[in-house]
Amino acid sequence: MRPGWNWTKIYDILEGLEGLEEVGLANPLRTRLIADAQIKTDKVDAAALATLLRGNLVARAHVPDRQTRLRKQELRQRLYWARLRTRVRNRIHALLAWQHNLELPQCADLFGHRGLGFLRRLKLKSSTDQQLLSEDLDLLGLLAVQIKGQEERIKKANTWDADTVLIQSLPGMGPILAAVAAAEIDGIERFPTARQTLCLCGTDSQHPRFRWGRLPWALG
Numbered sequence: 001m002r003p004g005w006n007w008t009k010i011y012d013i014l015e016g017l018e019g020l021e022e023v024g025l026a027n028p029l030r031t032r033l034i035a036d037a038q039i040k041t042d043k044v045d046a047a048a049l050a051t052l053l054r055g056n057l058v059a060r061a062h063v064p065d066r067q068t069r070l071r072k073q074e075l076r077q078r079l080y081w082a083r084l085r086t087r088v089r090n091r092i093h094a095l096l097a098w099q100h101n102l103e104l105p106q107c108a109d110l111f112g113h114r115g116l117g118f119l120r121r122l123k124l125k126s127s128t129d130q131q132l133l134s135e136d137l138d139l140l141g142l143l144a145v146q147i148k149g150q151e152e153r154i155k156k157a158n159t160w161d162a163d164t165v166l167i168q169s170l171p172g173m174g175p176i177l178a179a180v181a182a183a184e185i186d187g188i189e190r191f192p193t194a195r196q197t198l199c200l201c202g203t204d205s206q207h208p209r210f211r212w213g214r215l216p217w218a219l220g
Contacts, residue, residue, distance in 0.1 A: 007025065008069055011023060011025065011063065012066070024058065024060055024063075025060065025061040025062075025063050026049060026058050026059065026060065026061060062186065062190065064183075064186050068183060068186055071157070071179075071183050072183050072184070074150070074153070074154065074157075075154065075179060075180050075183055077150065078147065078150045078151065078154065078176070079180075081143055081146050081147045081150065082147065084143060085140065085143045085144075085147065088136055088139055088140050088143065089111055089140070091132075091136055092110075092119070092133065092136050092137070092140070093110075095129060095132055095133055095136070098129070099124060099125075099129070104118070105118045111140070116137075119133070119137060120137060151176055154175070154176055154179055155175045155176070155179075158175065158178075158179040158182070161179070161182055163182040163185070163187075163188070164178045164179045164181075164182040165178075167181050167182055184200070185197065185200065
């Protein structure tokens with residue numbers, strides 16, 4: 001089978017069927033016959049996979065076990081909330097930039113304790129802008145509660161994981177980012193070489209897609 005947004009559901013269903021010798025997941029980027037196809041439908045892709053499978057030419061993708069997949073879902077939910085929080089903050093910055101003669105407080109973080117206090121007391125001239133600011137601040141507060149609660153669950157759920165604890169010994173790796181790295185690596189032993197592990201992390205300077213400080217699974 002090939003990856004899609006619901007591949008995990010299909011994989012679990014197929015794995016539970018009797019009489020199947022093996023259930024595998026194709027890597028779409030490395031399976032060139034599918035990746036380069038001009039016509040892409042489920043029927044065409046299935047025929048292409050069957051042809052490659054007969055010649056043992058299907059590039060396999062790693063399939064984490066169900067527990068690891070559930071763990072990744074929770075970690076990626078936190079990433080979703082964090083990105084949404086950034087979007088809301090950007091909306092507030094844009095709203096404030098529209099105001100005339102507005103002086104902001106001198107603080108390192110406008111969304112820290114002092115900055116949020118200023119924003120909640122701020123009275124804008126336009127009633128429409130005031131309503132938008134109020135709504136954005138309410139949403140920001142809700143996101144803060146959601147993110148904080150989820151981070152506590154992540155820390156508690158990953159205290160048992162030896163890989164997460166080991167990764168936390170690296171400089172700059174806290175409990176959240178360490179849990180993300182451990183879940184995405186999903187067992188260092190599955191990589192034949194250290195360089196292949198670096199390629200997954202995006203930190204192999206020899207890899208054409210390498211960018212300093214850009215990890216594909218970073219929380220942002």
